Amino acid sequence: MRLSCSLSRMRGNLLDTLLNSPDLQTIIGLREWIALPELGVVGLRAKIDTGASTSALHATDISEFKRNGERWVRFTAHLGTLVQSRHRCEARLVARKIIKSSNGHVQTRYVVRTLLALGDHLWPVEFTLTCRKTMRYRLLLGSKAxxxxxxxxxxxxxxVQEKPQTLTLSGAQ
Structure with missing residues (x-):
């Protein structure tokens, strides 16, 4: 009994120290609103999944093309369940990866890198493009991101974080 009280006090002190630290990490929830400003996408619900290593974006009509000697992909990003929530995008192709899903299905996917906005943070993230029509969230943010x-x-x-407002960057498609 005495040991558990001491451990509880130690945990409480550690938590107080962490919460009062100037280097405090930003807290995010299991689901967050994000934006992909280089793609012109704002207000997309994302599931934060630390059990998945890669991030995935629901995309269809994917086609590869060349621009200035570089490989690019053109795709339709699905931002919600309504037809109006589809957005045509173009991004430079980073790679093709073989991904094994949580149900064991193996698939080759296109990988793109674009800026992601979450709260007041903006950083580059790699996404695989895949069909997520049976999933509740059109974007899965994995641990590598x-x-x-x-x-x-x-x-x-x-x-937990504020929903991104209209955000555009020069060069957004």
Missing amino acids: LMDGKWLVDPARTY
């Missing part, structure tokens, strides 16, 4: 150590995921909370 969160590897910079700035994030603390609280799975008991959702939409």
